[in-house]
Amino acid sequence: MDEIKLIEIKEEIQSDNALVAQELRDRLQRDQTLMINLMSSPGSGKTSLLLRTIDALKDEISIGVIEADIDSVVDCEKIAETGIPSLQLRTGGFCHLDATMVKKGLDGLDNPALDLVFIENVGNLVCPAEFDTGAIKDAMILSVPEGDDKPLKYPLMFTKASVLIVNKIDYMKLSDFDTTRLRSHVNRLNPNIALFEVSCKTGEGIDQWVDWLKKTISEFKGTAG
Amino acid sequence: MHELPVTERILSIVLKHAERNQVAQIMSITLTVGELSELENEWIQHYFDYLSKDTIAAGAKLKIERTPIVIRCNACGRSESISKEQLGEMICPQCGASADFTLVSGREYYIKEMEAQ
Numbered sequence: 628m629d630e631i632k633l634i635e636i637k638e639e640i641q642s643d644n645a646l647v648a649q650e651l652r653d654r655l656q657r658d659q660t661l662m663i664n665l666m667s668s669p670g671s672g673k674t675s676l677l678l679r680t681i682d683a684l685k686d687e688i689s690i691g692v693i694e695a696d697i698d699s700v701v702d703c704e705k706i707a708e709t710g711i712p713s714l715q716l717r718t719g720g721f722c723h724l725d726a727t728m729v730k731k732g733l734d735g736l737d738n739p740a741l742d743l744v745f746i747e748n749v750g751n752l753v754c755p756a757e758f759d760t761g762a763i764k765d766a767m768i769l770s771v772p773e774g775d776d777k778p779l780k781y782p783l784m785f786t787k788a789s790v791l792i793v794n795k796i797d798y799m800k801l802s803d804f805d806t807t808r809l810r811s812h813v814n815r816l817n818p819n820i821a822l823f824e825v826s827c828k829t830g831e832g833i834d835q836w837v838d839w840l841k842k843t844i845s846e847f848k849g850t851a852g
Numbered sequence: 853m854h855e856l857p858v859t860e861r862i863l864s865i866v867l868k869h870a871e872r873n874q875v876a877q878i879m880s881i882t883l884t885v886g887e888l889s890e891l892e893n894e895w896i897q898h899y900f901d902y903l904s905k906d907t908i909a910a911g912a913k914l915k916i917e918r919t920p921i922v923i924r925c926n927a928c929g930r931s932e933s934i935s936k937e938q939l940g941e942m943i944c945p946q947c948g949a950s951a952d953f954t955l956v957s958g959r960e961y962y963i964k965e966m967e968a969q
Contacts, residue, residue, distance in 0.1 A: 629969040634873050636963045640861050640883070722854055753890055754854045757961075779940040783888050786955065811950070812940035818952040 648726035651761025658739040664762035669750030671770035672794040675827035688742040693732035723754035726761040756784035770795040778812040790821040797826040859899040875968035878909040888958040921958035
């Protein structure tokens with residue numbers, strides 16, 4: 628019997644994904660396309676936020692959407708009705724998107740002239756936070772009915788996101804959701820996060836979010852290319 | 853659950869290193885995973901046993917070393933090891949600041965070493 632050897636490996640488990648993600652970011656820089664990875668729980672309003680955002684911006688900038696769903700095309704059909712290019716990825720049971728899947732989506736949109744591409748990630752606060760999608764920015768939605776304690780339960784996602792959209796503020800009066808408490812939890816995890824309170828139902832607060840997007844796109848274009 | 857694709861990656865990385873080192877059997881694999889990363893030990897082993905059954909890694913034991921969450925207060929520079937639950941309610945024990953911390957460790961996700969013969 629040969630003796631047992633200890634072999635040092637020191638290799639990132641996600642090294643392949645990290646590589647594909649970096650290639651995607653380089654390509655987005657060249658194309659000057661701001662790609663935003665949108666993450667949240669199921670039912671917190673990812674598609675509704677996209678519809679509001681598309682409605683507000685589609686005459687000014689070109690937008691594309693990559694939809695991910697475990698196995699349905701419902702969201703994609705809603706986005707397609709707005710007339711903007713969209714593409715559905717079926718993750719086939721996987722709980723998240725990785726950079727290789729997103730690359731397929733971006734290839735499928737086949738339009739390097741887009742100013743803004745949203746990835747609508749699988750509805751889930753845990754797994755999508757673990758996988759780099761190659762996006763330039765990560766955004767997340769937390770809806771009021773989910774509660775203000777979510778940063779304590781799912782800290783990783785709140786740490787990764789550059790922007791947090793608190794949706795369904797029209798439910799605020801029916802709930803004990805405390806925005807001050809939420810802000811204090813979130814700021815400890817991520818002091819630089821931008822936070823917007825919106826209602827995709829009434830349209831309240833959407834303007835501020837859209838202004839942030841416009842500013843972020845122009846800053847990105849200033850550094851890209 | 854994302855343990856399956858993660859396990860596929862682990863298997864492919866250790867087989868690559870096994871070939872490089874010309875070993876015949878992998879006995880154990882040690883992973884370093886931060887407390888902030890979600891990974892279920894039991895499922896990883898279960899998937900690994902299934903995926904590796906026709907390879908030289910069949911029967912290898914996966915050992916997971918957890919690295920603690922350590923954050924540094926950007927106001928005074930003090931580093932503190934904390935639990936995941938404390939992360940959103942952190943107050944610096946040295947200067948009392950309650951915002952602006954940097955994560956020093958807790959997100960590790962790599963294969964440290966393996967035993968093979």
